[in-house]
Amino acid sequence: MAEIKDPENTIIMETTKGRVVIELLPDVAPGHVARIKELSREGAYDGVVFHRVIEDFMAQTGDVQYGKSGSESFNPARAGMGGSSKPDLKAEFSEAAHVRGTCSMARSQMPNSANSQFFICFTDAPWLNKQYSVWGKVIEGMENIDKIKRGEPVRDPDSIVSMRVAADA
Numbered sequence: 001m002a003e004i005k006d007p008e009n010t011i012i013m014e015t016t017k018g019r020v021v022i023e024l025l026p027d028v029a030p031g032h033v034a035r036i037k038e039l040s041r042e043g044a045y046d047g048v049v050f051h052r053v054i055e056d057f058m059a060q061t062g063d064v065q066y067g068k069s070g071s072e073s074f075n076p077a078r079a080g081m082g083g084s085s086k087p088d089l090k091a092e093f094s095e096a097a098h099v100r101g102t103c104s105m106a107r108s109q110m111p112n113s114a115n116s117q118f119f120i121c122f123t124d125a126p127w128l129n130k131q132y133s134v135w136g137k138v139i140e141g142m143e144n145i146d147k148i149k150r151g152e153p154v155r156d157p158d159s160i161v162s163m164r165v166a167a168d169a
Contacts, residue, residue: 007165008166009024009026009033010023010165010166011024011037011163012163014160014163015050015158015159016158016159017145017147017148018141018147019141019144021141022103022136023137023138024037024136028134029092029094029134030092031089031090031092032089032135035115036136037165039064039163044068046163047068047071047160048068048069049063049067049069049076049157049159050154050160051063051080051153052119052152052154053152054150055150059120059122060117060118062118063080063082063083063116063117064083064084066080066081067079067080069159076153076157079157083115083116084116088114088115089112089114090112092133093132094130095129096129096134097129098125098132099121099125100121100124101137101142101145102120102125103118103137104119104128104134104135106119114133118135
């Protein structure tokens with residue numbers, strides 16, 4: 001298991017494919033890190049499906065509105081169109097590169113539209129640099145991200161079983 005240096009800035013995400021440990025980057029995207037931690041602490045991500053998974057690119061999840069299996073508003077056809085009840089975030093674009101294992105916020109065409117959805121890069125995606133807010137990096141369990149079922153949308157998708165701040169786990 002990876003050594004967790006800063007439990008308050010580490011996420012432990014259990015997925016249907018196994019455990020993934022994410023190091024948060026509060027110095028790079030403090031607002032986004034605060035949102036990820038807030039939603040994780042509320043259990044908002046528990047049961048949320050990986051609704052858009054593209055080979056050699058990324059796995060996207062985090063739609064707590066339409067993508068949370070077992071919730072009243074769960075709608076696989078709409079997963080990816082929702083966010084959370086919280087306001088959208090101001091963009092925090094940085095010099096952080098989109099490389100394998102990077103965790104970054106999904107958004108619409110509007111730069112300040114990130115809310116709860118995020119993606120994890122399977123491979124380097126330099127065209128995303130300075131266009132999306134990078135908030136973390138996978139430090140353990142990337143092989144489990146690699147196993148997530150592909151699709152747009154995904155049939156019988158994998159999901160986040162639980163997502164917690166390591167300090168609380």
